[in-house]
Amino acid sequence: MYNVSSVEKMKSQTSAPSNWKRKILHIDMDAFFASVEQRDNPKLRGKPVIVGGKPDGRGVVSTASYEARMFGIRSAMPAAQAKRLCYHAIFIRPNFEKYKAASDMIHSIFENYATVIESASLDEAYLDITKNKLNIEDPVLLAQMIQQNIYAVTKLTASAGVATNKFLAKIASDIKKPAGLTVVPPEHAESFLRFLPVIKIPGIGPVTEKEIHKHGIKTVGELARLSKSEFCDLFGSWGESIYDRVHGIDDSPVEPAGESKQISSEETFENDIIQFPPMEEKITELSEVIVKELEERNIKARTITLKVKYADFTSITRSRTLSMPTDSTATIQQEAVRLLHEKTEAGKRLIRLLGVGVSNLVTAEEQITARPRELELFDL
Numbered sequence: 453m454y455n456v457s458s459v460e461k462m463k464s465q466t467s468a469p470s471n472w473k474r475k476i477l478h479i480d481m482d483a484f485f486a487s488v489e490q491r492d493n494p495k496l497r498g499k500p501v502i503v504g505g506k507p508d509g510r511g512v513v514s515t516a517s518y519e520a521r522m523f524g525i526r527s528a529m530p531a532a533q534a535k536r537l538c539y540h541a542i543f544i545r546p547n548f549e550k551y552k553a554a555s556d557m558i559h560s561i562f563e564n565y566a567t568v569i570e571s572a573s574l575d576e577a578y579l580d581i582t583k584n585k586l587n588i589e590d591p592v593l594l595a596q597m598i599q600q601n602i603y604a605v606t607k608l609t610a611s612a613g614v615a616t617n618k619f620l621a622k623i624a625s626d627i628k629k630p631a632g633l634t635v636v637p638p639e640h641a642e643s644f645l646r647f648l649p650v651i652k653i654p655g656i657g658p659v660t661e662k663e664i665h666k667h668g669i670k671t672v673g674e675l676a677r678l679s680k681s682e683f684c685d686l687f688g689s690w691g692e693s694i695y696d697r698v699h700g701i702d703d704s705p706v707e708p709a710g711e712s713k714q715i716s717s718e719e720t721f722e723n724d725i726i727q728f729p730p731m732e733e734k735i736t737e738l739s740e741v742i743v744k745e746l747e748e749r750n751i752k753a754r755t756i757t758l759k760v761k762y763a764d765f766t767s768i769t770r771s772r773t774l775s776m777p778t779d780s781t782a783t784i785q786q787e788a789v790r791l792l793h794e795k796t797e798a799g800k801r802l803i804r805l806l807g808v809g810v811s812n813l814v815t816a817e818e819q820i821t822a823r824p825r826e827l828e829l830f831d832l
């Protein structure tokens with residue numbers, strides 16, 4: 453039932469996955485809500501099924517079965533428009549309890565294979581399978597085992613992407629839906645991305661897509677020809693991360709929910725700057741953003757990190773660890789400013805971006821049990 457495609461077929465020489473730095477698997481269920489409905493009601497199988505709002509109201513399509521997608525029906529489309537596209541489509545109101553039950557089953561299956569799992573939504577997850585519970589070296593084999601296990605338990609199909617980072621794995625899982633498996637070896641990342649439309653890159657939405665089209669650029673390969681500074685002109689503060697993505701680069705870790713080990717916020721200045729006052733002002737703003745998240749999660753942080761990117765795009769990070777965890781804007785701001793003055797070349801070199809981050813996070817419980825040590829600061 454499952455079909456494997458690989459960009460390995462595009463080139464003859466590929467690296468063995470055993471040499472990959474990381475093995476990341478992205479799993480995404482096919483037409484999730486609609487598939488659950490078709491599974492539970494045989495009369496709906498093979499038919500255009502639309503889960504979402506009523507077609508005679510102002511509702512929207514949550515998702516559509518693959519049969520309905522042949523008529524051009526897509527998620528977020530007004531249900532009335534979907535009805536016009538396919539008059540005989542069967543409209544069903546969502547039943548979240550059922551979807552949640554299927555979602556729980558899938559996520560508990562992942563636990564049998566991996567320890568580092570990031571649940572991205574009800575129907576998708578990233579698994580870092582570099583090391584896995586079955587000690588299987590071949591990520592493709594492991595992916596197939598998981599897909600088959602999901603089908604055996606839920607009678608639902610999933611698509612999978614295997615790559616060396618999250619971004620490529622996610623794009624890969626979408627290539628051969630439904631029930632597909634796509635592998636992207638690292639050396640083929642750019643050729644894999646080359647012919648994709650630019651909208652496939654996270655961070656590029658329909659508005660930005662239009663902007664890019666104005667420059668005569670349609671594909672990721674065409675976009676990849678721009679220089680880093682052209683990216684920043686086009687995308688502002690997103691420029692650099694989009695630049696990395698179009699070149700297949702993504703170092704972000706697979707992070708289990710609620711356990712992100714750091715909080716950070718950064719911003720690129722409209723013009724490169726050398727004066728301290730606007731830098732300190734920016735650091736205050738960034739510290740406020742961080743404190744908001746610390747407060748929301750009811751945690752404190754012990755390590756404060758300042759990131760500086762100079763005008764020539766070289767970047768450094770400097771950290772300091774406090775003996776007592778903090779969630780005070782003033783403390784975070786003061787430490788970051790101190791790092792700026794003492795540990796960077798600010799004031800001497802032009803700076804294009806500043807970032808503030810906190811890590812070494814402790815929960816309220818840990819704060820109570822932890823014994824306070826000397827109130828001293830030390831550098832990492």
Ligand code: TTP
Nearest residue numbers: 480481482483484485486514515527528575629
């Ligand atoms: P998706 O994984 O984006 O879509 P899907 O599983 O229906 O189809 P695909 O095979 O392309 O992955 O989203 C998962 C579920 O989330 C989807 O079944 C319904 C719900 N959803 C909405 O309610 N509204 C939306 O706009 C989207 C995109 C999804």
Ligand code: MG
Nearest residue numbers: 480481482575
């Ligand atoms: Mg899905």
